[in-house]
Amino acid sequence: MTNWLQDLAFGFRLAFTGHRPWGRLVVTSLGIALGVVVLLGAASVPNIHSARIERENMRDPVAAADAPGVGVLVANTPAVQFGDRFIQGLQLQDLRPDAPVAPGLTRNPAPGEAVVSPALQKLLQSPEGELLRPRLPAEITGVIGQDGLVGMKELFYYAGTDSLSPRSHQVNGVSERFGESTTVEAELDGHLQLVLALGVAVLLVPIVVYVAATARLAEAARQRRLAAMRLVGATGTQVRRMAAGESMAGAVLGVALGWVLFELVKPAVDGISMGEYSLFSSYVRPVWWLAALVTIGLPALAALVTIGALRRGIAEPLQVTRRATARPRKLLWRVVPVVTGMAGLVFIGLDGISGQPALQLFIASVVLVLAGVPLVLPWCVERFAGRLGGGGSTAWQLAVRRLQLTSGTAARAVSAIAVVVTGVIALQTLLATVIASEPSRAPGPEASAGGRMTIMGGLPEDPAAVPTAVRELQALPGVLDARVNDSSIQASDGEYSSWTVRVVDCAQIRELAPVPDCADGDVFAAVPDQRVDHLAGATLHLIDSYYGATSRPTRDQLATWSVPSTVRPVGILPDGGRELLVTPAAAGGLADLARQVSIDAELAPSVAPDVVERVRNIAAAHLIEPTTSNAMGSPRAVPELEREAAMTAVQVVLLTGALAVFALIGCSVFVSAAEQIQERRRPMAVLGAVGVPRRTMAWSLLLQNAVPMLVATALAAVTGLLLGVLVVLVSSKGPVVVDVPGMLGLFAFAAASVLVVTVLTLPAATRAAAPEGLRTE
Known part of the structure; x- marks a missing residue:
């Protein structure tokens, strides 16, 4: 154990005292720090949810x-x-x-x-x-x-x-104080849980892959230093421990920097809101064991990745020798995580997702699929590069030959991007399907312009309230007409489950049903079988009424109303329900018991946006608990709107986070490309000395970056679509909807990252290709 600690400590010290260590150390630490910020934010989600519920319970x-x-x-x-x-x-x-x-x-x-x-x-x-x-x-x-x-x-x-x-x-x-109520945790909508779980996996798995790739930055330079240590007598085991300590140094520094950045970013949460959803920065507290796992696990992951990378190579004095000759990569064991994860999703889809065990299995299956992508990608790049012909331009030949020699390094550089693209495509597929499956939503106030706006509310004690409201609406600029539609109430007669009793005049009855004649005092019943004899003189129990906040009875004290002795049948109304159409003279005290009214307001074609709010003000002044809707949709309840706001918030946050992770990982691609140029200074200088144009080498660099990215995006597209289809199967949301514009945007982002990386590495490549590079060697 003492030898282990001594070797790790020596490697740790070597990270700060080696030849020009700070550039490599800063890049490694900054990359891990940004990953730590994302991981700590994800570790705070349970506490954020609990804190919001606790605040709600304190005042409920x-x-x-x-x-x-x-x-x-x-x-x-x-x-x-x-x-x-x-x-x-x-x-x-x-x-x-x-x-x-x-x-x-x-x-x-x-x-x-x-x-x-x-x-x-x-x-x-x-x-x-x-x-x-x-x-x-x-x-x-x-x-x-x-x-x-x-x-x-x-x-x-x-x-x-x-x-x-x-x-x-x-x-x-x-009784004593607020906050004594039993805590009731608000359950997220099932589909929202799936979206959130998938989104968290999409954000976190690439970060872990990125940290693993970051631990292998400047691997060639490290191997040269370790080979020199072998010259002074270090064993192969000691060399691997020292390399692990060197990787841990960057990881430890990155974790410390990540905690600092996390604390600096937290106050910005106070200014962020998504619709009705907002937080306090005090909610953002990582769960202690998850925070400990991030703090301890990332340095351990960096050390394990480094040891694993060196197990196939022996650092000999001043050189690196491979344990065995290069062999083609095997595919079978690489596809095991992907196949296992997809099988888990199929099982959940067949059995149905319900409860925490199923949700945990869902998350584990998604993580297996995403984690399997970096394992399959090197095999795909190797096979694709191996089948590329040797013909073509000089730039193409240089790029193909380099990819054939170092396909593993090329695949590792874009592996995290492949994971991000896979996850985002699956997330886009799920979101597009969920949105397409939702019923048409009621338009907002602006959509009400030029249509009919319906106001529904309870009747106050003042009998002049409704006529006054109608007159004020008619006088409002932008309102063409306003009239009382009807008063209605839900009722039960004991034989049928429910009735809708509507107090309407004869003119309105003729609009609703084809009646031969009508006089004030008549009662009509819309029933499929035209049987109305049992209704004459029946007692209806009124339910779901508007009685006002101060006098509403409990359900065991429901009001009753006796139907008049004469009831005439009419055909089925357009809505298909069982309805009683009662003229005012026959209603007796029903209108007072129902205490609900509906007013229709016709709005002008080009109405000012504030007219809808003025209509609501008039309704609030004269009716009890009024709601408004328009001819294109019905009013939505607060829970429904909160669900939509939460879905929108999750969609925006997850996609924005995925693109941010995409950009972060693009930085690692740049660092990897710059490292490869540094390793190939001598071959590039030789090419420059024999007259290979720098433009040719620039095209070669572009192709070396583009080909692995092309393979990565193709693999990610296929895997992401399969994952998205399986997730939709789990959610049981109906036909799969593919977000083609979103996928094209991802591919454009990947193509742009290739161009940016190539442009940024051109100066270094130009310097390396100069003939002076031979003398520096």
């Missing part, structure tokens, strides 16, 4: 409203839609002077007061926020502290009130 009490010692009533308020954003809020009502204070506040707001988040305050103070202010329930008196928010960009408020009823099912009570 669930104690019974009539529990002894209750100090404050808390009720969720309907989300306020403003453009494509939603503002959430909580109503607070103190029941005693020492009532518990909500998170982020020094005192609960009094009735008529509201305390808002910093992001909401900024929005309200902007010119855009003038249209939002009328929909908030009270006067703004303060700003919520960080302890009461889930994210820096969250739009949230607390509002004080004195109108909550302890018997309302909307109200949750807090």
Whole structure:
């Protein structure tokens, strides 16, 4: 053990004291440092998720409203839609002077007061926020502290009130303090979990491959130094230990630099948001055992890769001798990880993914497929280069011969890029399929221009509220017409599962169904079998009604309504449901019980964008919990929009991260190309001395970089498409959709990296090809 430590320490010291070590050391350390930043960010995801859930639970009490010692009533308020954003809020009502204070506040707001988040305050103070202010329930008196928010960009408020009823099912009570509720972890959408798991694998596996390749930078120069050590009596085992220590030096320095960069980058998280999703930098804390694995594992990986690379070679005095003659690479063992991973995905697809074990098997299968790509790539490059003919231009012959001699080095330089392309193609295929399988989404406010906008809400106590709202809408510039559509409520009669009861006049009934005659007082039933006798005088139980926040009954206290004795059948309505069409005279007290109204507003063809917000303001002023939609779609719920925002955030972050990793690995390709030029100074100087034009050598360099990249992208395209198809099979999202523009963009990025690397290495190649290079040798 002592000899091991001594040899490692000597190699560690050699990394800082060798011949011109700093350039190689800086490149190695910087590459590993950037990889450490990505890995630590991934290791923080579990803590980020837990921190968000904890913050949400801190302000979401669930104690019974009539529990002894209750100090404050808390009720969720309907989300306020403003453009494509939603503002959430909580109503607070103190029941005693020492009532518990909500998170982020020094005192609960009094009735008529509201305390808002910093992001909401900024929005309200902007010119855009003038249209939002009328929909908030009270006067703004303060700003919520960080302890009461889930994210820096969250739009949230607390509002004080004195109108909550302890018997309302909307109200949750807090006995002692906020944050005592049982932690309920919000489960991510199943397809979002797959996208996130695939994306994390796409980001992390290339980083590990990149670190392994970085550990072998300047391998030829290292072997020359180790051969000199053999001259003074070092054994082959000692030489490998010293090489491992030298690699560990760059890895240790890179890990330390990565931690520093990680801490410097963390504050930038506070300014990042994706739709409704934002974080605090304090959430970004790596899980301790994952952080330890990154900190200890990367230097160990660098040492193991170096030892493995030297096992086939013996550093002899002033030269390097291979243990055996070069033999063609075997394919069988190289495809085992890929085949095993794909078999695992097929198994999951047949059995269905459910629960953590299946998700863990999914991640392991994807990692096996991605990790198998660098193993198969050297065989592909060797076979492809071996089949290239010797004819053609001088540049082509030079490039082909060099690839045939050093196919392993060429494949290693682009192996991480092949992994990135494979993963991103699979990720693009999954995202394109998921997006294509989603139902058509409701257009935003701008899409409502020139169409019909529908407002649905509960009826207030004031009978003049709806006519007033209609008049104000008709007077609004940009609104051509506004009229009450109908009042409706869901009901059950005990025989059939449900009915929709609509209070409409005869003109509206004629638009809905072909009736021979209609008079105020009639009742029509739309049923497939035309049987309506059982409905005459039946008692309907009204469900899912609008009663208002202060008087809504529980489900065991549902209101009832008796159907009139005469009911006439009509044909099936366009929506195909069971409906009762009740004229106002026959409705009796039904309209008061239903307390729901629908108003249609016709918008002008070219309407200003703020008209939709003004329509919502009028609805909020006169109706209870209004929602708006347009003729092209229905209103979306907050969870659905949050899911879409999360999917968009994951898509943007993962693809951006993949391209960033792509660019990072492109730097290693440049370093590898520069190292090869350094190793070939003498042959290139000989070529220059015998008259080979430098332009020919420049083309040769381009081809040497382009051919391995071409093989890598071809292998990545095939493997990525197969992986994407299998992942879609796991997700059960229907027909596979291939993102062809995205794939072409990746290929263009790869081609650009070849050109950039070639241009950057041309000066070094020109100097190496000068005849003076022979004298320097």
